[in-house]
Amino acid sequence: MNINRRELEKKIKLWIDLEAQSDGPFEIVYEFINDREEKFARWIVMANAVHEKFQFSMNDEIAWHEFKKPLNESRISLLTTAGVRHKSDKPFITDCENTDSSHRMLSKNSSNKDFAIDHLHYDHRQADQDINCVFPIDALHVLHQEGVIGSVANHHFGLMGCISNTDLLIKKTIPEIMNTLVEDSVDCVVLTPG
Amino acid sequence: MKPEITSHVQVPRAAYIRFPLGNPIGESFKKNDQKIILSDLLKLCKTIKSPGTIFELPYRWKRTIQSFLE
Structure with a gap:
């Protein structure tokens, strides 16, 4: 999976804004392209709401090392x-x-x-x-x-x-x-x- | 492990099992099941060749476990 950090941060902001504007959480489902993305968005909004200091950390790239040893x-x-x-x-x-x-x-x-x-x-x-x-x-x-x-x-x-x-x-x-x-x-x- | 979160962290490889939180390696005192699951995780380190792969183990909670990687 190739994730663009800036795109992800923009999406997270959008999800939080949507939740803030919505009467019920995440009723505007067309913003999501699949179930896993919506689940992630719900989790981000929940974590931001519950934990004041929450920040989502992701790696800049995948640290891949093939496991070659038997x-x-x-x-x-x-x-x-x-x-x-x-x-x-x-x-x-x-x-x-x-x-x-x-x-x-x-x-x-x-x-x-x-x-x-x-x-x-x-x-x-x-x-x-x-x-x-x-x-x-x-x-x-x-x-x-x-x-x-x-x-x-x-x-x-x-x-x-x-x-x-x-x-x-x-x-x-x-x-x-x-x-x-x-x-x-x-x-x-x-x-x-x- | 929640695959929707792990997929955004960018880990090298991961396995997902549909067990309740608190039991990623299986039920308490089911030593053979725990051994099979850990063994599968280690074998997956070898068999996963694509960075970022999240592999779903086919086991289900409270059902008999037989390794699919034997």
């Missing part, structure tokens, strides 16, 4: 934005207006009882019982034992999902995570949401 020789890490941390870690801030852009390192040798979830935007009752619903560390170990992957990385990562302001995330947290991944010689990271 999977059974590759070192794999997990990163989840489901608000997962060790119980012994500092809790995440769950108030989206005070965005928590920090991350928690998750050990590859932890079990279900070692984890906690701080997140108010999804139902994590199942994940509270079995962290693998959002952070599949046990499945990753099994795939290693079965020879599907080469190795399990030493470090995995927990972040919040409701990060309405991404400045600190992009400038500080992601570079820190990238450094850890490079030091650990990780070949592939699987990202999972909440």
